[in-house]
Amino acid sequence: MAEATPIPGGIGQSIGRKEDARFIRGKGNYVDDVNLPGMLFMDVVRSPYAHAKITGLRKDAALKVPGVLAVITGADLAAAKLAWMPTLMSDTQMVLPTDTVMFQGQEVAAVVGVDRYAAADGVAAVEVDYEPLPVVVDPFKALQPDAPVLRTDKGKKDNHIWHWEVGDKAGTEAALKASAVVVTEKLYIPRIHVSSIETCGCVASVDVSGKLTVWMTTQAPHAIRTVFALVSGLPENNIRIISPDIGGGFGGKVPVYPGYVIAVVAALTTGKPVKWIEDRTGNLTADSFARDYHIEAEIGADKNGKVTALRVKTLADHGYTDAAANPSKFPAGLFHIITGSYPFSKAFVEVDAAYTNKPPGGIAYRCSFRVTEAVFAIERLMDNLAHKMNLDPAELRMRNFIPPEAFPYTSALGWTYDSGNYAGALKKAMDTIGYDALRKEQAEKRKRGELMGIGISSFTEIVGAGPSKTFDILGIKMFDSAEVRIHPTGKVIARFGTKSQGQGHETTYAQILAEELGIPVDGISVEEGDTDTAPYGLGTYASRSTPTAGAAAAVAARKIREKGAKIAAHLLEVSPNDIEWKDHKFQVKGVPEKSKTMADVAFAAYTNHPQGMEAGLEAVDYYDPPNMTYPFGSYICVVDIDKETGQVKVRRFVAIDDCGTIINPMIVDGQIHGGLTMGFAPAMLEEIPYDEQGNSRAPSFLEYLLPTAVETPKWETGKTVTPSPHHPLGAKGVGESATVGAPAAIANAVIDALQPYGVTNIDIPISAHKVWRAIHGADAH
Amino acid sequence: MYPPSFDYYAPTSVDEAVRLLDQHQGEAKVLAGGQSLIGMLKLRLAQPGALIDINRIPDLSYVREDATFLRIGAMTRINELHASDAVKARYGVLFDATAEIADPTVRNWGTVGGNAVHGDPGNDLPACFLALDAEYQAQGPKGSRTIAARKFYTDSFTNVLAPNEIVTEIHVPKAAAGSGSAYSKMERKVGDFATAAVAVTVTLAANGSVAKAGIGLTNVGPTALYAAQASDALVGKTGTATDLGTVGDLAAKAASPVADNRGPVDFKQDMIRVWTRRTVTRAIARAKGGS
Amino acid sequence: MAIDVEEVATGASPNSARVIHVTVNGVTHRSKVDARLLLVHYLRERLRLTGTHIGCDTAHCGACTVLVDGIPAKSCNLLAVMVDGRSVQTVEGLEAGGKLHPVQEGFTKEHGLQCGYCTPGMMMASVALLAKNPNPTEDEIRRGISGNLCRCTGYVNIVKAIQYAGKKMQEAPKGGA
Ligand SMILES: Cc1cc2nc3c(=O)[nH]c(=O)nc-3n(C[C@H](O)[C@H](O)[C@H](O)COP(=O)(O)OP(=O)(O)OC[C@H]3O[C@@H](n4cnc5c(N)ncnc54)[C@H](O)[C@@H]3O)c2cc1C
Numbered sequence A: 001m002a003e004a005t006p007i008p009g010g011i012g013q014s015i016g017r018k019e020d021a022r023f024i025r026g027k028g029n030y031v032d033d034v035n036l037p038g039m040l041f042m043d044v045v046r047s048p049y050a051h052a053k054i055t056g057l058r059k060d061a062a063l064k065v066p067g068v069l070a071v072i073t074g075a076d077l078a079a080a081k082l083a084w085m086p087t088l089m090s091d092t093q094m095v096l097p098t099d100t101v102m103f104q105g106q107e108v109a110a111v112v113g114v115d116r117y118a119a120a121d122g123v124a125a126v127e128v129d130y131e132p133l134p135v136v137v138d139p140f141k142a143l144q145p146d147a148p149v150l151r152t153d154k155g156k157k158d159n160h161i162w163h164w165e166v167g168d169k170a171g172t173e174a175a176l177k178a179s180a181v182v183v184t185e186k187l188y189i190p191r192i193h194v195s196s197i198e199t200c201g202c203v204a205s206v207d208v209s210g211k212l213t214v215w216m217t218t219q220a221p222h223a224i225r226t227v228f229a230l231v232s233g234l235p236e237n238n239i240r241i242i243s244p245d246i247g248g249g250f251g252g253k254v255p256v257y258p259g260y261v262i263a264v265v266a267a268l269t270t271g272k273p274v275k276w277i278e279d280r281t282g283n284l285t286a287d288s289f290a291r292d293y294h295i296e297a298e299i300g301a302d303k304n305g306k307v308t309a310l311r312v313k314t315l316a317d318h319g320y321t322d323a324a325a326n327p328s329k330f331p332a333g334l335f336h337i338i339t340g341s342y343p344f345s346k347a348f349v350e351v352d353a354a355y356t357n358k359p360p361g362g363i364a365y366r367c368s369f370r371v372t373e374a375v376f377a378i379e380r381l382m383d384n385l386a387h388k389m390n391l392d393p394a395e396l397r398m399r400n401f402i403p404p405e406a407f408p409y410t411s412a413l414g415w416t417y418d419s420g421n422y423a424g425a426l427k428k429a430m431d432t433i434g435y436d437a438l439r440k441e442q443a444e445k446r447k448r449g450e451l452m453g454i455g456i457s458s459f460t461e462i463v464g465a466g467p468s469k470t471f472d473i474l475g476i477k478m479f480d481s482a483e484v485r486i487h488p489t490g491k492v493i494a495r496f497g498t499k500s501q502g503q504g505h506e507t508t509y510a511q512i513l514a515e516e517l518g519i520p521v522d523g524i525s526v527e528e529g530d531t532d533t534a535p536y537g538l539g540t541y542a543s544r545s546t547p548t549a550g551a552a553a554a555v556a557a558r559k560i561r562e563k564g565a566k567i568a569a570h571l572l573e574v575s576p577n578d579i580e581w582k583d584h585k586f587q588v589k590g591v592p593e594k595s596k597t598m599a600d601v602a603f604a605a606y607t608n609h610p611q612g613m614e615a616g617l618e619a620v621d622y623y624d625p626p627n628m629t630y631p632f633g634s635y636i637c638v639v640d641i642d643k644e645t646g647q648v649k650v651r652r653f654v655a656i657d658d659c660g661t662i663i664n665p666m667i668v669d670g671q672i673h674g675g676l677t678m679g680f681a682p683a684m685l686e687e688i689p690y691d692e693q694g695n696s697r698a699p700s701f702l703e704y705l706l707p708t709a710v711e712t713p714k715w716e717t718g719k720t721v722t723p724s725p726h727h728p729l730g731a732k733g734v735g736e737s738a739t740v741g742a743p744a745a746i747a748n749a750v751i752d753a754l755q756p757y758g759v760t761n762i763d764i765p766i767s768a769h770k771v772w773r774a775i776h777g778a779d780a781h
Numbered sequence B: 001m002y003p004p005s006f007d008y009y010a011p012t013s014v015d016e017a018v019r020l021l022d023q024h025q026g027e028a029k030v031l032a033g034g035q036s037l038i039g040m041l042k043l044r045l046a047q048p049g050a051l052i053d054i055n056r057i058p059d060l061s062y063v064r065e066d067a068t069f070l071r072i073g074a075m076t077r078i079n080e081l082h083a084s085d086a087v088k089a090r091y092g093v094l095f096d097a098t099a100e101i102a103d104p105t106v107r108n109w110g111t112v113g114g115n116a117v118h119g120d121p122g123n124d125l126p127a128c129f130l131a132l133d134a135e136y137q138a139q140g141p142k143g144s145r146t147i148a149a150r151k152f153y154t155d156s157f158t159n160v161l162a163p164n165e166i167v168t169e170i171h172v173p174k175a176a177a178g179s180g181s182a183y184s185k186m187e188r189k190v191g192d193f194a195t196a197a198v199a200v201t202v203t204l205a206a207n208g209s210v211a212k213a214g215i216g217l218t219n220v221g222p223t224a225l226y227a228a229q230a231s232d233a234l235v236g237k238t239g240t241a242t243d244l245g246t247v248g249d250l251a252a253k254a255a256s257p258v259a260d261n262r263g264p265v266d267f268k269q270d271m272i273r274v275w276t277r278r279t280v281t282r283a284i285a286r287a288k289g290g291s
Numbered sequence C: 001m002a003i004d005v006e007e008v009a010t011g012a013s014p015n016s017a018r019v020i021h022v023t024v025n026g027v028t029h030r031s032k033v034d035a036r037l038l039l040v041h042y043l044r045e046r047l048r049l050t051g052t053h054i055g056c057d058t059a060h061c062g063a064c065t066v067l068v069d070g071i072p073a074k075s076c077n078l079l080a081v082m083v084d085g086r087s088v089q090t091v092e093g094l095e096a097g098g099k100l101h102p103v104q105e106g107f108t109k110e111h112g113l114q115c116g117y118c119t120p121g122m123m124m125a126s127v128a129l130l131a132k133n134p135n136p137t138e139d140e141i142r143r144g145i146s147g148n149l150c151r152c153t154g155y156v157n158i159v160k161a162i163q164y165a166g167k168k169m170q171e172a173p174k175g176g177a
């Protein structure tokens, strides 16, 4: 069969991005760029204490500050029954406190002024009296009987939030007992923060008819609209959420933060538009954190290194409320993907969650619901098993991988993996990096006492939430949508329920439609983020946009083709059964010269459509995926360690990814580069530690260490392609794979380097002093 | 985060600036590059009644080498000092440090005087000036005086400067024949203050042994530190492994770091030991004509 | 050259405000500003040049980078009064006569941006870097942009974008903008 001429900008082409034109000119429209006549500015008073009673709060001095118009407190909100709001996990969260603050940086009051400077002056003038209360920082201590109980407002008698478990407890116990080898490790995955370069904020405005419009940094505008309607009692048609250009999201712009709600209240009370833009310290100390999982994991293997069973016990620190952004039925997210790329026959996972005096959250950090935690644990343990058995970590993985022919494969914990070729990816990574030569070099260096390490991570991800029978957020099913309309001249407007934060949806979705509709990509416009115009959708996070909305685009386009075929038949005066879609055209079967383009058909749809048929050419699809998709890959990292200082240098990092069908290779590579960097960052630099008083020790970029171009390794990337069998295009989603897969490869490389010292773990971030301690401590013995 | 209100003056001579400072009796602060001060204003850690912006005073920005000194105008930007040929050729410690302070953009505005005076123990130039035995020339209402860097720092963000004095120039003793110097900064990432950093200057005698030495330490005490015992111990040595061990140990003893996110106390002390050894080696190599 | 006059200031004491003359992207503005007004807010809110962004409070991210007399500065860490009499270039001033600056072209051709938030600051730093060093190595580029954080791209394609621009600028006949 002759190859069809590719449609300009179709699937598989690295075309330039449509959105760039405005960004490179400084013409993006981010929330802080929104400027309305008479707009006021809101700033927030934050608690210096991690746990304290508010014994007094005086507005007077602040109200005297020139330019200050209003001070909003918890008492004001309580009068409107808005002092509390629900979290996505059906817990409760303060908008503003009426009597107690629960973490350092918590919003205590808000000041509205004529500009930012006036509002800030007002914040400095608000007087608050605090009576410090005992602080609970450590989740293990939080669960002890003598710990102060934090959520007495909920009638709680302890700080335990929930227990969740999955798998075969007794069977796992027995299988571990019967295993020739068992390795156990305690891994702490610390608190980190997504820290998109744009912080969060909004502009809230109410018009004369009472319609509320909120421009806001949100990854999920429709869900936000519904939540606002439910919480405030405003009719949903009187709420319009606009998510303008977003300066990075990574999960941090999924939740509803108190600032948004207060700004809305401020707009309603002052009758003027109100802008709130959070500063970086507010962002780092109060917005949702990610991770904070204390994991104890155990794997067993037979004498040949074939894995047998996996047992995991985890304590999750949720801060003072469970505000995780997980699908409702999964309090620990998709953590049970932890069996990874290996055919464990038995597994058991349990997670307990605790309240502490820390900010709430439990969001993703560029990962699909606790998947990084899972991948990190299993991949770290696999390396430890290899070391314990004196096997090469690559060889151990090769012996164990679920083979390609086993797909669809159902894991011990109940997930059905769609497709995979794990050995293929690892083999490619090993060839690319020159694995055997590196191992030889390492052996020679070891003889000379030099520290070099090689780490592998062969991860399996789970993304694309998700099938509506299991996945919902606050009851709203996790489908996503596309609405595609073809104009008479064959140009297209398409709207989506998702929201790009840099992923390039305006381009990728247009490419899918170009391919499916046979219309050059330049003639296709994509819009997202305005709830008044876009179809309902659950938004963009957890790598779900291509798996869900991307699929919706394809299905909507195919619905259009069905109608188009009838119009083409009418134009070509044949029966619709004689029409086929081929080479991006409607053709009379077997007579390729008799054909109509989509543009011809579109024109006819408005000017000359068949009698009895509705005019117009458009379709909507709400796509409910039949299954999740399971991207995978193999990463190999090489590090050199300065023995005296503990400094780790990533010398090379090869990432082989498989995300199924690739829509735009350039964009996919960009996503992987960024994802790798956000895997490197928590592995080596980022953490938000707290001292015993609950003070954040990383409240700004002075201590919260985002990597610059200098620290960031020079990534080397490659692909294998194993399409998803159930996705209309075979695509799997790629935005997060690298963040999920990279940390374990880096940590494994460091642990590998430190084998001469018998080191089995260093908690991430792997700072120089921890490596120094590992070496130094071992030396002393 | 927004600065509080303040009065603003942009004098065009040092005399005028000093007069303004004097009039405000400790309520005013000098604004140099602003790279530390504006941040403190935004955090409202500093709330001066007035800022005296000295950016408009001509002739405070230069790097000149004469018979006795390398003279650095207080308003010389950190990047300008780095670009000086004299610095590149003969003051390796300054050349190294000016490549590692903050990041390239901050260094465009941050001044040598501001960095020397500010008094954050993490500032990198003070340790260099301690090692170099530099002097700061300060002008006040009663005229000008010079203050040895080694007598300048009293505590974090505190020094012997009177509130109505401005540092106008830094005098670095001219590099003697056979001298070499180096700065090593251990940092977690670009833009970070040092975990530990060491400045070393040496002058070699004809026989190749150290005739004169200075060792300064960054961010391991309330101020930059001059490691006097370590410096003295280096004199007469050639830089053998034993020499380095002795000097490194003494430098580590001089350090009084506090534990923070960068690491615990014993680690930081050991880093001073390690980086002193390495930096002394580099300084000696440079003195012998290496780069 | 257009002159834009405006007087808005809220300062209490007479010395807390000041009239400044600043040339921004070739246009001279005469503005009365509070002494405490940060340059970034002057650009964004007074002149409505919103291409210059804000990403932190501590001068770490570089999203606010502009050129002052050709030299990169973090405009969140300068007072507007400090640029009195100087010339400022922002991202809006890069395109000349309907033609993209080679750096802008490089960023889009090499996919050097994703969310676009760091991009204006990153491009301004790149313009200055190439002016000083027309043919930088990868390591020189990485060091040169180390005052600018990008959370999306992992820097790989930013490096390529700058290399692209460097090449393009060397090929181009001299005498352009
Ligand atoms: C992101 C970032 C990272 C940084 N990292 C580092 C680093 O790693 N190492 C480092 O050394 N520095 C670092 N700095 C600080 C930077 O180098 C500053 O520029 C420097 O400390 C102060 O110089 P300045 O000219 O900006 O002074 P300013 O900020 O203007 O002033 C600082 C203080 O010194 C006083 N002062 C300034 N000049 C004089 C003078 N001539 N006479 C009397 N008093 C004067 C001022 O009144 C003020 O109190 C960093 C800054 C930033 C923003």
Ligand code: FES
Binding pocket: C053, C054, C055, C056, C057, C058, C059, C060, C061, C062, C063, C064, C065, C074, C075, C076, C077
């Ligand atoms: S806003 Fe971050 S450096 Fe200016």
Ligand code: FES
Binding pocket: A197, A247, A248, A502, C112, C113, C114, C115, C116, C117, C118, C119, C149, C150, C151, C152, C153
């Ligand atoms: S492109 Fe998003 S921060 Fe750089």
